Amino acid sequence: MTARARLITLVVAVALLGTVAFASVMHASQRAGERDTAQPGGPPVSAGAVSLTGSGRMVFRNMAWGPYRDDLVSVPVGDPGGARVAASVRCLRFYAAAGTGVCLRKEDGALQETYFASILDSGLRTLHDFPIAGIPTRTRVSPSGHMVAWTVFVGGDSYAGSNFSTRTSIVDTRTWELTPSLEDYTIIKDGRPYHSADVNFWGVTFSDDGHFYATLATKGQTYLIRGDVAARTVTTMRTNVECPSLSPDGTRLVFKKRVPGADPDEPWRLYALDLKTMAETPLAESRSVDDQVVWSDENTVMYGLAGDYGDDLWSVPADGTGAARRVAVAALNPAFIG
Amino acid sequence: MYLADRGPTAATAPSDADHGRTDRAAQPGRALRAIPATVLALGTVSLITDISSEMVTAVLPLYVVAGLGLSPLGFGVLDGVYNGVSGLVRLFGGHLADRGRRHKAVAVIGYGLSAVCKPLLLIAHTLPLISGVLALDRTGKGIRTAPRDAMISLASTPENRGRAFGVHRAMDTGGALLGPIVAFLVLGAAADGYDAVFTVSFCIAALGVLVLVLFVPGGRAPATAPLESVPAAEGVPDGGGAAPGSPPVTLRSAMALLRIPDVRRLTVTATLLGLTTVSDAFVYLMLQHRLGISERLFPLLPLGTAFFFLVLAMPLGVLADRVGRRRVFLGGHVALLLAYGLLLMPLDGDVLPFVVLALHGTFYAATDGVLPAAAAGAVPAELRASGLALIGTGQALARFCCSIAFGALWTVIGDRAVLGIAMAGLALCAAWAAYALRGPETA
Structure with a gap:
């Protein structure tokens, strides 16, 4: 091949590849634009005031296409599929209790995306911003509204290359004292202090301002742990429990459990655990659920499952009876107000 | 320890099997001009390829968690095992390249394998599949590393080799720095456009392979000059000069x-x-x-x-x-x-x-x-x-x-x-x- 022929080949290839690259970006850009237009038949959304106090409201992240996509919205508890009132607060993950909200959000930068955990007052105004090191996944507020916890996925923490790990942080909103990572707590496993480089925590659920349950993973096994904020300890309780969620009366946990023989892409099923008898009951949801459920009352839990436009919200009785029911489309991370 | 003594006097002697692009400018003042075209071409290939691969690396965690909604824990469980395998792949790539003296061909296979992994990411939507694609990508990297470095060393004169590798590594790192910027430019133009990132990444990787095919001289490496060989290295039966009739590489x-x-x-x-x-x-x-x-x-x-x-x-x-x-x-x-x-x-x-x-x-x-x-x-x-x-x-x-x-x-x-x-x-x-x-x- 002559130098001239090589050059011509290169120019033609650059033109071809450049066209393909440009077309793919344009296509994706157009698709992103479409999401700003409301879908016919979708839930009606309008701007308005959203408050974390009051009663009978459910606040969640709206995933329906249109100008209010990803905004926090409020609906009456009695009509969760009805008209949504949107506040201009955009979150990836959200939770609220007793007038304190937590919003895990993304900010676009030139070189990379950055993430923050914003603690919100009852009017959704930011009280405090904490920079977080990874992609948000779970967040909870204690029943009193004083303590907030969140879990993020961190890449590159691992010495083994492209592994992911989690980092779970807890903050006391009365003092703004932050525990950057639960890995700073002492782990008591099977009655003895435990050390390992591969420890991961996720999915905190508070029982009160000083105590919580969460998941600890090490050596390929997950454990339900009970944490003590004052003593800075976590104690393992049993295995194969992920993303526990404590019932309002504090007697039961609903969690996702890896079931043997399941499709590796859909490994989890929802179970309830009675904390007094330690008896496990499978819930009447036969699909794999990868979420930390939210209790909508003493007997019902809600969770997300992939839908046509983002996640849909489903509910199922917490005692193994009944059947799963879709509560709202294009909705994520509900919190019940009042 | 005392191999062929190649002092400065050997500077202008015909050096390695250099694929015909010997760098004869030994004077330090001509630093940039003295870099062999082959090294610049390989550096360009690495720069382009690193833009492509670092684009993917930069957005992958986001894609897995936010784009696919998967829990990536345990995603890299096999990473440790794979580190060992990729070492073996590197040895294999080096051996294969020497065997037929086809450094370029083996490098093309390695770069090509990594390039085809990018469109595969468009259809791999589960963690095991994505892990598999990444493993394949790294296999490509393992295969190409040794023949590429061998080509750099063979294309440069012994006394300028440090500079040649330095230029290559600088270009390689430059690509790695540019990759995330390109990726986030694409995501800035198209929110959640991970498919666009992978497509653009593939186009860039394909360009890298093309530059390698077009501008890096290949063909069978000619026999080495006596100066470059290892005379009478103890205990190495075929370690002597690689005369045209030298025993095959085993x-x-x-x-x-x-x-x-x-x-x-x-x-x-x-x-x-x-x-x-x-x-x-x-x-x-x-x-x-x-x-x-x-x-x-x-x-x-x-x-x-x-x-x-x-x-x-x-x-x-x-x-x-x-x-x-x-x-x-x-x-x-x-x-x-x-x-x-x-x-x-x-x-x-x-x-x-x-x-x-x-x-x-x-x-x-x-x-x-x-x-x-x-x-x-x-x-x-x-x-x-x-x-x-x-x-x-x-x-x-x-x-x-x-x-x-x-x-x-x-x-x-x-x-x-x-x-x-x-x-x-x-x-x-x-x-x-x-x-x-x-x-x-x-x-």
Whole structure:
């Protein structure tokens, strides 16, 4: 091949590849634009005031296409599929209790995306911003509204290359004292202090301002742990429990459990655990659920499952009876107000 | 130890099987002009390919969690296992390249394999599949590394090899720095446009393969000049001059490389130093723990290292050509030793992270390209890719073992104590290396 022929080949290839690259970006850009237009038949959304106090409201992240996509919205508890009132607060993950909200959000930068955990007052105004090191996944507020916890996925923490790990942080909103990572707590496993480089925590659920349950993973096994904020300890309780969620009366946990023989892409099923008898009951949801459920009352839990436009919200009785029911489309991370 | 003595007098002698692009300009003043076209072409291929692969690396966590809505825990479970496999793949790639003297063909396979992985990401929507695609991508990287470095060494004259590798590494790192910027430009133009990122990444990777095919001379490497061969290296039956009728390259002859004292010494040295080289992730975590760098700035730390690596790779390569590659290679480890020391000292101040990152980047600039440049002088041309793979794999596997041990000790005895141990180990190994690698150096 002559130098001239090589050059011509290169120019033609650059033109071809450049066209393909440009077309793919344009296509994706157009698709992103479409999401700003409301879908016919979708839930009606309008701007308005959203408050974390009051009663009978459910606040969640709206995933329906249109100008209010990803905004926090409020609906009456009695009509969760009805008209949504949107506040201009955009979150990836959200939770609220007793007038304190937590919003895990993304900010676009030139070189990379950055993430923050914003603690919100009852009017959704930011009280405090904490920079977080990874992609948000779970967040909870204690029943009193004083303590907030969140879990993020961190890449590159691992010495083994492209592994992911989690980092779970807890903050006391009365003092703004932050525990950057639960890995700073002492782990008591099977009655003895435990050390390992591969420890991961996720999915905190508070029982009160000083105590919580969460998941600890090490050596390929997950454990339900009970944490003590004052003593800075976590104690393992049993295995194969992920993303526990404590019932309002504090007697039961609903969690996702890896079931043997399941499709590796859909490994989890929802179970309830009675904390007094330690008896496990499978819930009447036969699909794999990868979420930390939210209790909508003493007997019902809600969770997300992939839908046509983002996640849909489903509910199922917490005692193994009944059947799963879709509560709202294009909705994520509900919190019940009042 | 005393291989063919190639002092400055040999500078203009016909050098390696150089694919017809000998660099004859030995005068240092003509630094840039003197870089062989083959090296510039390979550097361009690496630059383009690194843009492509770092685009994917930058968005992958986001894609898995936010785009696919998957829980990526345990995503890299096989990573450790795969590190071992990729070492073997590198040896295999080196051997394959030497076997038919088809460095370019094997490199094309390696680059091509990584390129086809990008469109595969468009259809892999589960973690096992994505892990599989990434493993394939890394297999491509493993295959191409040794033949590419062999081509760089064969295309440059012995006395300019440090510079050639320095230029290549600088271009490579430049691509790695540009990749995330391109990826986030695409995501900025198209929100959640991960498919666009992968498509653009593929187009860029394909361009890299094309530049390799079009502009890097290939074909069978001609027989080596006598000067480049290893005369009468003890115990190496076919280690002599690669006359046209020399025996075929076999696995045995590749392993017999270890019987060349200089190759053995370099392999052992690189492996020992690798055993005490703490992985980047831990250096950044230490910086964060000791200096309280915010979570927000944390992801920028690797960019600091890459910046200094980029800027210093060529100057230190030139320096290695002048004062000796082993000296610069050891000097790089002294820089790392200083970085460890700074991390251990109860110092404070805004400048400290920059100093540590500068030392860390200096370490890479003084070792990453300088080691193959030094190794090339010890390995006969007909086994060049195998030899470079051997030394590189030893170093990589040792570093991986160090990371595992370091990670295990980190939680038990604390970050300072374990870094102190690593520092003492590194000092010992560096002292031993200085002793083992003393004496005149082969160019």
